[in-house]
Amino acid sequence: MNYVILMYLLRIPVVLLSLSVHEFSHGLMAYKLGDQTAKNFGRLTLNPIKHIDLVGLLMMIVVGFGYAKPVPVNTRYFKHPRSGMALTAAAGPISNILLSIISIFIFNFVAMINPAQTSGFGYNVWIGAMMFFVIGAELNLFLALFNLIPIPPLDGSRIAFMFLPTKWYFGLMKYERYIMIGFMAIVIILHRVFNISIVSGVSMFFLGNFEILLSKIPIFAGNFNVFVNVLALC
Secondary structure, eight states, rough: OOHHHHHHHHHHHHHHHHHHHHHHHHHHHHTTTTHHHHHHHTTSSSOHHHHHHHHHHHHHHTTSSSOOOOOOGGGGGGSHHHHHHHHHHHHHHHHHHHHHHHHHHHHHHHHHOOOSSSSHHHHHHHHHHHHHHHHHHHHHHHHHHHHHHSSTTTTTHHHHGSSSSSHHHHHHTTHHHHHHHHHHHHHHHHHHOOOOOOHHHOOOOOHHHHHHHHTGGGGGGTTTHHHHHHHOOO
8 A cells, every 4th residue: 555645645634624623713712702703704614615725725735734714803893802812813723732632542542453464455444544543633733833833824923912012913913914924935945945844843742742641541552652653654
């Protein structure tokens, strides 16, 4: 089996789910805080067609980072606009962290199946299932950490800027498009030219240590080596 092709095929549903949950969580939090804009635009849904940007989707599948269509938010409907925006922004990364944790737990249960044969259809399905959940854990944690970087218009900026003076806050918001273009250019150059990905390294550090922690649970004992081997395929 060509695991490289399988990896890219498995990334498609993972990315569709991850980005959809991320954007849905933004809209849901805004709705709970009094803003119905996302609902009025049909964005309070997990339907990926409503959330996916084609270029951002392809970037997530091929490069490993990308974006979706931003959920529209109107802070005028929040009782406390700046804290409301910060909570709305935080909902996205938090949802991805939860998806990553769920993926790791399911991976450990799948790894326990351990079919007797080391080849054939059943074995390949088992490997594919483990790869799916490892990719889910890795991409979701990466997406969460990437979005928590405090650079506009990433979610982290909405959280960090809440603590800035009002004048600075709105001043930076005016230039967020240009800041983001420059930031994305730097990220792409570091990743493609120098093969440097700080966020990916940090996310793998957390994933590896979390899996080590889970391997201490008796029923998951020995799964860490399986995790490392499957991760190598992804």
